[in-house]
Amino acid sequence: MAYDLSFAREVYKNSEMGHWIKMCMQCGVCAGSCPLGPHWEHSPRQLFQMVRAGKKEEVLKSSSMWMCTSCYNCIVRCPRHLPITHIVHGLARYAMEQGMANPQQPTHRFASKVFWENIVATGRVGEAGLTMKLYFLDGLGAGIRMGLEMKDVALGMVKTGRLNPIPFRGKIKGYAGFQAMLQKAAAIESKHKEAKA
Amino acid sequence: MKEYTFYPGCSSEKGASAANMENSVHAMCQMLGIKLHEIDDWNCCSASIGYAGGGELPRMALSARNFALAKKQFGNRDLVATCAACWLGMRETHERLEEDQQVKADLNEALQAAGLSYDGGIKTRHMVEVLIEDFGFDALKAKVTKPLTGIKVAGYVGCQTNRPFGVAGDNFENPQYLDKMTEACGATAVPFEKKVACCGGALAFSENEKSCALIRDILQSAVDNGADVISTPCPVCQLNVEVYQDKVNKMFGTRFRIPVVYYSQLFVLAWGGGWQKAALHQQVVPADVLKKFA
Numbered sequence: 001m002a003y004d005l006s007f008a009r010e011v012y013k014n015s016e017m018g019h020w021i022k023m024c025m026q027c028g029v030c031a032g033s034c035p036l037g038p039h040w041e042h043s044p045r046q047l048f049q050m051v052r053a054g055k056k057e058e059v060l061k062s063s064s065m066w067m068c069t070s071c072y073n074c075i076v077r078c079p080r081h082l083p084i085t086h087i088v089h090g091l092a093r094y095a096m097e098q099g100m101a102n103p104q105q106p107t108h109r110f111a112s113k114v115f116w117e118n119i120v121a122t123g124r125v126g127e128a129g130l131t132m133k134l135y136f137l138d139g140l141g142a143g144i145r146m147g148l149e150m151k152d153v154a155l156g157m158v159k160t161g162r163l164n165p166i167p168f169r170g171k172i173k174g175y176a177g178f179q180a181m182l183q184k185a186a187a188i189e190s191k192h193k194e195a196k197a
Numbered sequence: 198m199k200e201y202t203f204y205p206g207c208s209s210e211k212g213a214s215a216a217n218m219e220n221s222v223h224a225m226c227q228m229l230g231i232k233l234h235e236i237d238d239w240n241c242c243s244a245s246i247g248y249a250g251g252g253e254l255p256r257m258a259l260s261a262r263n264f265a266l267a268k269k270q271f272g273n274r275d276l277v278a279t280c281a282a283c284w285l286g287m288r289e290t291h292e293r294l295e296e297d298q299q300v301k302a303d304l305n306e307a308l309q310a311a312g313l314s315y316d317g318g319i320k321t322r323h324m325v326e327v328l329i330e331d332f333g334f335d336a337l338k339a340k341v342t343k344p345l346t347g348i349k350v351a352g353y354v355g356c357q358t359n360r361p362f363g364v365a366g367d368n369f370e371n372p373q374y375l376d377k378m379t380e381a382c383g384a385t386a387v388p389f390e391k392k393v394a395c396c397g398g399a400l401a402f403s404e405n406e407k408s409c410a411l412i413r414d415i416l417q418s419a420v421d422n423g424a425d426v427i428s429t430p431c432p433v434c435q436l437n438v439e440v441y442q443d444k445v446n447k448m449f450g451t452r453f454r455i456p457v458v459y460y461s462q463l464f465v466l467a468w469g470g471g472w473q474k475a476a477l478h479q480q481v482v483p484a485d486v487l488k489k490f491a
Contacts (some may be wrong), residue, residue: 016253035395035411036404067404070245070282071395072360076369085361089248096249108249110403116250119259123240125207127214134402153440156481157214164212173238177311178262182251185258185307192303 004054011051013196014097016090020082024048030074030084036067044074044084047091060100065092066107110134120182123172128164199331202271202319203233204263206283207241208432215280215432217479221461222279222324224474228340228465229332233277236267242278242286245357246399254303260290261304265313279324279461281357281431287321288362323358325430325460329365329374337381342469343490344383350463351389351424352376353415355434359393369393378460379428382467391418396437405441406448412438413445416453425486427457435459440481456484466490 011018024045031043042050042064050059065088074084092108095101101108114137118130135150136143147154157163172178209219226233240263241247243256251259264287267276278284293300295317305314328337352375360369367374370393376386394415397408415438419427429435439457446453458480465475472491477484 016248035397036400036407039404039407067400069356069395069398069400069408071356071398073356073395075361083361090253093248093252097252106403107246107400110399111246111249113250115244115246115399119241119243119247120250124210125241125244127208131402152443156440160217160479160481161212162214162216162479162481172240174311177313178240180310181258181262181307181313182255184310185255185303186252188303188306189252189254 005052007054007056007059008052010056011091011094014193015087015094017083017086018051018090018094020087021048021051023080023082025080027079029077029079033073033077034067035069035071035073039067040064044088047088051091057100059091060095060098061102062095063102063105065089065095066101066105066111068092109137113137120179121171122169123175123178124169126169128166129169198230198232199327200232200234200274201277201322201327202267202274203235204239204242204267204276204278204283204287205235206278206280207244208280208436214436217476218279218432218435218459218461220476220479221459221465221474224465224470224476225461225468228468228470229328231327234271234274236263236276237270238266239263242283244282244286244399247286254307256286257290257293257300258304258307260287261294261308261315262311262313263287264291264294264319265308265311265315267319268315269313273318275320275322275327277322277324277327279432281323281355282433284321284323285357285362291319291321323364323430325358325364325374325378328378334377334381337378337464340464341381341383341467343467345463345467345487345490346383348384348486349387349423349425350379350384351419351422351427352379352386352392353389353419353427353429353434353438353457354393355429355431356393356395356398357433358430375428375430375460379463382463384463384467387422387424389418389422389424391415396434398433398437401433401437401441405444408437409441409445409448412441413449413451413453416442416445416451416455419455420453424455426484427455428460428463429457430460442482454482456480456482456486458484458487
């Protein structure tokens with residue numbers, strides 16, 4: 001059987017820090033260092049070997065990348081100094097770009113749908129709006145259920161002046177420029193990707 | 198009087214989750230003779246999970262805009278952050294922008310759309326670096342008027358104030374600086390196996406039960422070592438380990454109720470600043486054990 005390197009080459013070129021995967025020596029220190037290790041479908045070590053083995057579908061549909069808490073334990077422990085956290089973030093983003101990330105995966109939904117949209121809407125994160133939107137993603141009933149489950153947490157924070165119950169805040173003053181800047185940055189990034197493809 | 202450019206970040210806004218950090222940091226700085234110049238009209242740094250929606254360049258553009266505004270308003274003065282994720286995100290963008298001419302050119306092309314530019318030169322620092330490097334533990338200790346004698350503190354450094362950049366050349370696996378701050382306040386730093394363990398970070402939102410299992414282990418380690426309070430520099434650690442204690446208790450049949458405070462709150466208290474200035478009235482789990490020092 002011949003090796004098919006096309007997916008590996010795709011990742012090296014198009015996924016953030018993906019070219020570092022070439023350097024992985026399969027020691028597994030990353031897998032043993034991850035706080036959510038027990039919940040990974042595939043450990044980082046396995047993911048990297050799967051990239052090299054051409055398993056595009058299995059890699060990009062894996063829920064693994066979305067288990068990353070950004071604790072950076074794997075980065076500081078990797079004996080070959082691979083920026084593993086960034087590679088994993090890159091694969092998660094690439095799975096999204098390829099339309100292969102599971103839309104129901106909770107962290108995928110939170111990170112891409114709720115969190116980024118919250119930043120882009122005003123320039124800053126509004127925590128109350130962020131939480132409400134996350135809870136109500138699955139409709140009114142689920143939202144109310146989540147709200148009730150978390151009500152003591154929320155009440156404790158409102159009482160101590162750490163949660164503003166009115167989920168509205170204005171935009172930053174330079175919002176028009178801020179928005180134009182983000183659009184431009186996204187356009188430059190796609191231009192680079194097209195040039196490399 | 199030492200002066201710095203200041204980036205508070207979203208969780209330090211008025212009425213946001215780290216308002217107790219923000220308020221105590223300002224009191225701490227005032228008592229120490231630090232003047233913070235907040236960047237006018239700053240935006241979010243993208244935090245830990247901005248990578249998914251933002252990708253590479255838009256994510257870094259967020260910090261680039263803050264750098265450009267900082268330079269315009271305050272020149273090359275050091276930029277100080279108090280939030281772990283803000284500091285990390287800015288530091289990453291800073292390094293990539295300074296080391297890679299293509300990244301610098303791309304970010305400037307994006308900034309131009311906002312009528313801004315940034316040619317580099319501002320150093321991004323964490324508040325604890327300022328305390329350690331620009332003042333030193335002896336100076337922090339010399340200000341103590343109400344030593345927190347007898348209080349046992351589990352110093353919870355967490356992840357992002359520690360990795361991947363580290364503070365003051367400290368060790369990633371067992372950093373010492375937070376324990377030294379505890380001791381500078383006159384309190385006792387207890388051994389703490391979960392000192393650099395992860396609380397789940399942003400996944401406490403999306404994967405709450407997985408995060409609660411991590412939080413349980415952190416609380417258990419603090420209690421096993423006899424800690425009266427947990428102290429941390431990180432707003433996500435503080436929030437997660439404090440506000441989910443009831444949830445953890447329900448999930449695991451435990452009975453945790455231990456205050457989780459910021460290093461800045463302990464300093465303000467030990468320097469005689471009192472309860473309100475230390476923002477200790479803003480704790481969800483009341484830090485009653487510290488009342489006698491107020």
